[in-house]
Each structure stands twice: as C-alpha cells, then as structure tokens.
Amino acid sequence: MPHLADDLSALLGPDRVSILDADLAAHATDKWFASSTPQVVVHAQCAQDVVQTLRYASTNGIPVTPQGARVGYVGGCVPARGGIALSLLRMNRILEVNPADGIAVVEPGVITADLQQAARAQGWFYPPDPASLKECSLGGNIATNAGGPRCLKYGVTRHYVLGLEAVLADGSILTAGGRCHKNKTGFDLVGLMVGSEGMLGIVTQATLRLIPHPPTRAMLSAGFRSFAEVAEAVQRILNSGFLPSALEIADKFTLRAAREYLGESVTPQGDAHLLVEIDGHEDSVKNELALLVRLIRSLGCLELEEALGETACERFWKLRREFSYSLRNTGLIKLNEDIVVPRSRLVDLVDFAEQLQQQHGFPVACFGHAGDGNIHVNIMVPTMDDPPIRARAEAALDELFRQIIAWGGAITGEHGVGIAKARWWHEAVPPSTHQTHIHLKTALDPQGILNPGKFLG
Ligand SMILES: Cc1cc2nc3c(=O)[nH]c(=O)nc-3n(C[C@H](O)[C@H](O)[C@H](O)COP(=O)(O)OP(=O)(O)OC[C@H]3O[C@@H](n4cnc5c(N)ncnc54)[C@H](O)[C@@H]3O)c2cc1C
Known part of the structure; x- marks a missing residue:
C-alpha cells in the first residue's frame, strides 16, 4: 500500500498521519505478548477524522484497528492484519460534567482517572475503576466493558454508558442513547457497542452516568x-x-x-x-x-x-496494588488471566490452581475481586520466549480455561477476548452465540475491516 500514508495525509492533514518507525513500533502492541506493525498510524483529533479514515479504508478494503492508551491485556488493539492503527488518544476533551443531569460527556481519549477527578471536584462519582485507571482511556474501557474492585456494588462500565456516538465501518455515524438515565427506545445499541472490542464501530463520544460521591x-x-x-x-x-x-x-x-x-x-x-x-x-x-x-x-x-x-x-x-508488583518482583512473568467463576467455586478454583502448580511446575498466584467471582489467576513463568516453556504454559492455560468453562465460569471478566483468549472462544460460547456475533459483524462491517484478526477471525 505505497500511497496509504500520502492519501491519508492529503485527506486529514500531515500532522495526523505518521509512518515514523518509533510511532509504528509503539502502536504495534499493548501489554500482552502479540505485536504486529501497522502500515500507518492515524492520530484522530475529531470525529470527522475518524469518518474520513473509515470512508477511505472501506473504499480501499484496508484494515483499521482502533487504539486507546494501549494498556490492554489481551492484544485487543494490536493491528493483527496491519493497515491503519487509528489512535483516539488526542480526542481527550471532557466536554461536560453536569451534576444537574448526573452525566458527563467525553471524548474517547480521556484518561479514566481524569474523568473521576473532574467529577469528584463537583462532588460526583464515576465508579468504574480498572487498576489501570491512571493510564487507560474511556474509549478503551467502553470497548472492553472494563471493571474493577468497586464493580461489586457499582457495576461495570456498561452500567455507566447512557449514550454513544460511534463511527461505523463505512464512515457513517451511529448515535445511540443519550442523556437520559432510562431509555427503552428501540434495541439496546449502546449495550451492543460496549464490549465490542473495536470490531463493530469506533467510539468518538460518550455520555456517561455520574452518581453522587x-x-x-x-x-x-x-x-x-x-x-x-x-x-x-x-x-x-x-x-x-x-x-x-x-x-x-x-x-x-x-x-x-x-x-x-x-x-x-x-x-x-x-x-x-x-x-x-x-x-x-x-x-x-x-x-x-x-x-x-x-x-x-x-x-x-x-x-x-x-x-x-x-x-x-x-x-x-496501596498494599493491594503492591501485590501485583510483589509478583513481578519474583522475576517471573505473570500470565494474568481474569477468569470468573460462580462465587461458590472460589475454594475449588484455588485448589485447582494448586493442582496446576504441581502438574506443570509453574507457581500460580490467585487474587482479586472475590465478591463477583472474578479472580486473577496468575501463572508465573520464567519466560515466554523459550518454545518448550511457552508450550507448557499454554498447556496449563488450556487446562485452566477448560475447567473454568466446565464450572459455568467465563474466560474473561474484564480484559476481553482479543487475541490472547481467541483460542478458547469456541469452547466458551455455544454455536448460536458465535453465529449471532457473525451476523452482527457482517451487518455492520461487511468487509471485515474493523479490528480484524481477533476472536471472530
Ligand atoms: C496494570 C494493569 C491493570 C489493569 N487492570 C484492569 C482492571 O482492573 N480492570 C479491567 O477491566 N482492565 C484492566 N486492565 C486492562 C486494560 O487496562 C483495560 O482493558 C482498558 O480498558 C484498556 O484501555 P485502553 O485505553 O488501553 O485500550 P486499548 O488497549 O488501546 O484497546 C482495548 C480495546 O478497545 C478497542 N478500542 C480502544 N479505543 C476504542 C474506541 N474509541 N472505539 C472502539 N474501540 C476502541 C481496541 O481496539 C481494543 O480492542 C489492566 C491493564 C494493566 C496494564
């Protein structure tokens, strides 16, 4: 695609398009182990940049991978099929914090902690609290339906998204929901977009629910x-x-x-x-x-x-946050799996983790959100670069996920499927669920240009 960067520069302006090696490398990966270099990085500054980029990409059949802060844990924003890495981080304005309506209107690149602070300054609260909140973006949170410790009482990101503006694969703009705290007009398109991992549309604005602090x-x-x-x-x-x-x-x-x-x-x-x-x-x-x-x-x-x-x-x-760093301090690599079990299975889960430890020789550390059964199971491996060790680690993960599914649990409660968990997708959902995903994907993105190479192929 020799003209890709030139064409996009002509459309959007050269300050929004980059083919610098450092930029391409930075946008090739997130916090997981996959890496794939895009041909070009687009730094969108407004919704129209996203519209133009997608019109161009759909006309020319070019993959587009939306990216927030790239601190995901499953390779979700890795441009697996190359093409355009579309960064939303420059769209980082908090457009409104409105206690009278109990809402905030934000662009997708706002860092989660920044919104929490802005709401707090007015005595209001945006509860979703992923541990990465000082680094991750609200667009990334929406696309992964992020959660955190306080979700037991307050719910996950989905419970705070009232309205969305999203650009679809052909460049058209979808507006769903709005400023009302209840709204049953038509299908739940907001719910459809939340957690869709950048595969159905690109979020360019969100109206979020605030509650009293x-x-x-x-x-x-x-x-x-x-x-x-x-x-x-x-x-x-x-x-x-x-x-x-x-x-x-x-x-x-x-x-x-x-x-x-x-x-x-x-x-x-x-x-x-x-x-x-x-x-x-x-x-x-x-x-x-x-x-x-x-x-x-x-x-x-x-x-x-x-x-x-x-x-x-x-x-x-602070002590709780130090647990993660303590595990890192062991010198081992943490394969952090955000699995969920029915709460009555917590003891079985930890017993099973001990079994895995004995069978495969890797230490396994479990900690996390017990209230909702969402425990981070960390398989601690010396390296992922050595093929035999990697194969053993993957065998241990296969066993873990098989057991979780057998208990009626979920393979991911927070981080999403992305690339990391794609290989367990078909075991994790019944065929009818997979088929419905394919129908929705085909209806909204018939060429499959939005974030390809993930769990839907
Ligand atoms: C130390 C650490 C702790 C973490 N703790 C938690 C935790 O407690 N809870 C939790 O849920 N997660 C946690 N995570 C995972 C991660 O931070 C979240 O998944 C977060 O929501 C990712 O946000 P991001 O902006 O980095 O998104 P990215 O990694 O850039 O992207 C994530 C996904 O969202 C899509 N996407 C990004 N922006 C948009 C957009 N505007 N429109 C459409 N799609 C988009 C991407 O294509 C990708 O599929 C943690 C990660 C780290 C490194």
Missing part, C-alpha cells in the same frame, strides 16, 4: 489461616446483608511474594487475605464498620485492621 469510606484488612476460611468469610458478609463496595481476596502465593517484597511487618498474617471496603454517609459507615468487625472477628481471623476515611483507606489499597 459517597462522603465517607472505611475498610477492613484481615488475615486468615486458609483460603477456605476467607472464601467462607466472603459468603458470610454477603449473606449478612452487607453489600461492600469492594471485597478482595489474595492467596498464599501472593502473600508470600508480598512478604519477600514488602517485608513481614507490612504484609498481613496467615495464608489468605481479605479486604473489605464500604462507603456512604459517615454515621452509617461507622455503624456498618462496627458490625463488620464483629462478624469478621467471629469467623476466626488471625488479625484485623480498620481504616476510616480516604487517607487511611488509601494505605490498604
């Missing part, structure tokens, strides 16, 4: 003897009428790595850790905290610490 937060951090005890604690908390904003657990391997990295004194005692967060008005938070302390003590925890207020809670979240 809870004035106070409190947290509990508890060490337990065993994972079975911590899993029981999760069930007891929920069965006792509490709906925490977060309910996180970590296993023995994770805690051992944390002890090595952070030291004994900072890391909770025992072989399993529980973190509970609640929020609301100060009086009710204090009352609820006291009740939770009583409940968790009665379950036989080894130690229990409390935190009230933002600063004190941040100390516990």
